[in-house]
Amino acid sequence: MKMMLSYQSLSLLLGFFSVQTKAGREVNIATWGTPVQSTLAFNWYPSNALDGLSSTCTHTTVQSDPWWKLDLMKTYSVNRVTITNRLDCCSSRINGAEIRIGNDSLDVSNNSICAAIPTIPAGATYSYSCSGMEGRYVIVDIPGASQILTLCEVGVYVIFPGNLATGRTVTQSSTISTWFAQQAIDFNPGFVQPSSSCSSTTAQTNPWWRVDLRYIYRVSRVVITNRLDCCPERIDGTEIRIGNSLENNGNNNPICAVISSIPAGVSSTYTCNDMEGRYVNLFIPGDSRFLTLCEVEVYGEGPVLKKTFLKMKLKSSSSLSETETRVQLLSQLQSALVERGFSDMTLEWSQPPEKEVIRKEPSPVKKNPFTTSSQEKKKGGRRVSVKVYDQDMTSQEQIQRIVERGYRIQFGSRLPRFNRIIPNVVGPEQPLEMKQEADPLLRKGAIECVPPLNQWLWFKMLTQAADLVGHHVLGLTVNTSVVSDIN
Numbered sequence: 226m227k228m229m230l231s232y233q234s235l236s237l238l239l240g241f242f243s244v245q246t247k248a249g250r251e252v253n254i255a256t257w258g259t260p261v262q263s264t265l266a267f268n269w270y271p272s273n274a275l276d277g278l279s280s281t282c283t284h285t286t287v288q289s290d291p292w293w294k295l296d297l298m299k300t301y302s303v304n305r306v307t308i309t310n311r312l313d314c315c316s317s318r319i320n321g322a323e324i325r326i327g328n329d330s331l332d333v334s335n336n337s338i339c340a341a342i343p344t345i346p347a348g349a350t351y352s353y354s355c356s357g358m359e360g361r362y363v364i365v366d367i368p369g370a371s372q373i374l375t376l377c378e379v380g381v382y383v384i385f386p387g388n389l390a391t392g393r394t395v396t397q398s399s400t401i402s403t404w405f406a407q408q409a410i411d412f413n414p415g416f417v418q419p420s421s422s423c424s425s426t427t428a429q430t431n432p433w434w435r436v437d438l439r440y441i442y443r444v445s446r447v448v449i450t451n452r453l454d455c456c457p458e459r460i461d462g463t464e465i466r467i468g469n470s471l472e473n474n475g476n477n478n479p480i481c482a483v484i485s486s487i488p489a490g491v492s493s494t495y496t497c498n499d500m501e502g503r504y505v506n507l508f509i510p511g512d513s514r515f516l517t518l519c520e521v522e523v524y525g526e527g528p529v530l531k532k533t534f535l536k537m538k539l540k541s542s543s544s545l546s547e548t549e550t551r552v553q554l555l556s557q558l559q560s561a562l563v564e565r566g567f568s569d570m571t572l573e574w575s576q577p578p579e580k581e582v583i584r585k586e587p588s589p590v591k592k593n594p595f596t597t598s599s600q601e602k603k604k605g606g607r608r609v610s611v612k613v614y615d616q617d618m619t620s621q622e623q624i625q626r627i628v629e630r631g632y633r634i635q636f637g638s639r640l641p642r643f644n645r646i647i648p649n650v651v652g653p654e655q656p657l658e659m660k661q662e663a664d665p666l667l668r669k670g671a672i673e674c675v676p677p678l679n680q681w682l683w684f685k686m687l688t689q690a691a692d693l694v695g696h697h698v699l700g701l702t703v704n705t706s707v708v709s710d711i712n
Contacts, residue, residue, distance in 0.1 A: 442527030453490030
């Protein structure tokens with residue numbers, strides 16, 4: 226009894242979803258700079274506002290227009306500034322203070338005001354948005370006579386957009402002292418303490434540094450920040466290479482740019498025109514060379530996933546037409562992608578999934594191209610059945626099938642033992658067709674002629690096989706070294 230099977234499958238469930246990476250990372254860069262203040266009282270130094278302790282504070286003397294100034298050593302787009310007020314006393318001293326951002330070091334009043342501080346409760350920390358105001362200096366001042374400026378903590382926050390190197394695995398050919406490879410991607414340009422903020426190799430032949438982006442990206446540009454305190458010439462001749470190979474530690478990948486020189490403390494940008502690659506290398510060819518990097522930034526688009534189609538089959542009766550089920554599935558996908566390194570992303574449906582019903586029908590009976598008719602020849606009281614080719618097939622079809630699957634004549638029943646050759650029984654047209662089939666196989670080397678003296682021995686061995694499937698026709702044998710799959 227034949228049964229028609231049918232089942233339901235949720236196929237092509239996910240439709241299309243978008244992957245959106247976050248714009249960047251916000252970092253407190255206040256400790257990267259050098260602070261000063263207008264006057265000093267009681268050894269309450271300007272650096273106390275950057276030590277991470279709200280119990281230690283800055284303090285000016287009583288004066289007109291006191292100020293505290295932070296030199297960030299380069300221009301940044303400041304997102305916000307935080308101020309922590311004194312806890313133990315005198316919290317009202319901060320009232321009326323101004324936060325300024327700009328590039329004028331000599332006259333603090335020439336810098337633009339980010340925010341005015343009406344009041345901050347004792348020991349509290351307030352945040353003030355500066356909306357990307359650009360400047361090298363962050364100043365807190367109090368206009369007026371007989372004022373005291375006390376700051377217990379100052380934070381300066383900058384958003385670094387889309388640096389693909391952030392948080393990735395980095396390595397370098399060697400390391401001198403504490404100048405670790407990871408310090409080249411910590412956002413800190415190392416202007417204050419380079420040994421804890423920059424990377425450096427020892428003096429060696431062909432030093433290199435590499436970041437593994439983990440996936441392939443289209444890299445548009447690479448930004449390199451050189452060391453400020455000394456030795457800016459060490460960067461000269463460095464090659465920026467981008468690609469997917471780790472041959473020669475990745476130093477054989479295509480070149481984006483060659484760095485002729487970078488002034489001390491300067492960040493230089495190199496255009497890479499959307500070169501695709503997983504690895505970004507910096508490599509200096511030559512002997513006795515140091516490779517020192519205070520910051521490496523990689524910008525581009527990716528990962529390079531042109532389109533992703535997910536086909537899933539759920540062993541569940543749940544329907545993705547229900548919003549809760551779809552949300553749960555996306556949450557599971559999010560977790561799986563995070564485990565594989567896609568951490569900064571969101572998944573969204575761009576097209577609702579559809580349920581597809583698939584019916585499994587019985588497979589149609591295919592006609593065997595080697596369908597045979599049985600011909601029998603009686604010998605010694607026994608009958609031998611020999612299968613010959615389907616009369617409906619043309620010679621060309623038979624040849625094509627032979628070339629594809631190998632040449633075969635199959636005996637329909639076990640052959641009897643006999644002492645002499647019994648010729649195959651074929652019709653009047655069969656020898657010509659068989660010759661037409663055999664000729665191309667001979668030229669191909671798939672079969673070879675059996676020498677006349679060996680034919681009787683070959684037949685004798687053939688007929689003594691337990692379950693005989695013969696490869697014999699017209700005195701030919703199959704060259705199994707050429708045709709490995711003969712059916």
